[in-house]
Amino acid sequence: GQSLEQPSEVTAVEGAIVQINCTYQTSGFYGLSWYQQHDGGAPTFLSYNALDGLEETGRFSSFLSRSDSYGYLLLQELQMKDSASYFCAVRVGSNYQLIWGAGTKLIIKP
Amino acid sequence: DSGVTQTPKHLITATGQRVTLRCSPRSGDLSVYWYQQSLDQGLQFLIQYYNGEERAKGNILERFSAQQFPDLHSELNLSSLELGDSALYFCASSASQNTEAFFGQGTRLTVV
Numbered sequence: 001g002q003s004l005e006q007p008s009e010v011t012a013v014e015g016a017i018v019q020i021n022c023t024y025q026t027s028g029f030y031g032l033s034w035y036q037q038h039d040g041g042a043p044t045f046l047s048y049n050a051l052d053g054l055e056e057t058g059r060f061s062s063f064l065s066r067s068d069s070y071g072y073l074l075l076q077e078l079q080m081k082d083s084a085s086y087f088c089a090v091r092v093g094s095n096y097q098l099i100w101g102a103g104t105k106l107i108i109k110p
Numbered sequence: 111d112s113g114v115t116q117t118p119k120h121l122i123t124a125t126g127q128r129v130t131l132r133c134s135p136r137s138g139d140l141s142v143y144w145y146q147q148s149l150d151q152g153l154q155f156l157i158q159y160y161n162g163e164e165r166a167k168g169n170i171l172e173r174f175s176a177q178q179f180p181d182l183h184s185e186l187n188l189s190s191l192e193l194g195d196s197a198l199y200f201c202a203s204s205a206s207q208n209t210e211a212f213f214g215q216g217t218r219l220t221v222v
Contacts, residue, residue: 004152033210042112042200042213043153087152095141097166098211100152 002026004101006088011107012078020073020104022088030091032064032071033098038084046073046086075106083108113137114214116201122220128189131217135182135203141165142184143211144176147198159184191221 004024012018022032031050035043049055049064049071061074075082085105089098113136123129135142144156155168159178170176173191178184188195198218202211 040198040216040218042114042215044112044213045210048210089153093166095158095160095166097143097155097158097168098153099155102152103150 006101006104009105017076022071024090026090028092033089034073035087036084112212116214120218131186133184133201139203141204143202145200196221
């Protein structure tokens with residue numbers, strides 16, 4: 001089967017750094033995406049890694065190791081508005097079909 | 111605002127009934143994707159259309175069907191509804207099959 005594993009919940013302090021890990025096992029792999037979803041809202045795209053290495057976009061960075069079937073999302077200078085669920089998703093086909101993890105709820109404390 | 115419009119936002123219906131969810135993609139986007147998200151779960155890919163043709167099918171039940179019309183809007187039909195079908199249903203669109211998808215705000219379906 002196809003599966004993605006990510007922690008169900010992570011707690012951090014405002015201003016700190018947090019890393020959300022994702023391991024995957026899929027029949028195909030084109031790349032790893034990260035999405036943010038606030039309660040009841042639509043998922044919004046954060047990043048996409050097709051090649052190994054670190055991609056940085058402002059306070060957020062995403063890393064991929066294809067040989068380890070592993071990636072992570074790094075959030076720096078945490079703000080209260082970053083409290084949300086974060087999903088990793090593997091693109092398994094050329095048509096951008098995504099297989100999703102169950103999501104990590106990020107709780108930020110002042 | 112992603113530019114993807116879904117209607118209705120909320121829907122409450124009884125078991126055994128049939129409902130239709132509607133999605134208008136971003137202007138110019140040819141690809142439409144449907145996802146189901148049950149409470150506190152990740153998103154389950156249901157089906158994808160590209161320029162009116164079905165391109166990929168995920169874990170979509172036989173009681174569910176979808177189509178994309180010539181004007182590129184899409185409808186997801188859910189029939190013989192069961193309590194377990196209660197979920198958020200998201201539509202997403204992208205310009206082609208290889209570009210990032212943008213999500214609508216979802217339709218929250220409650221089956222009672």
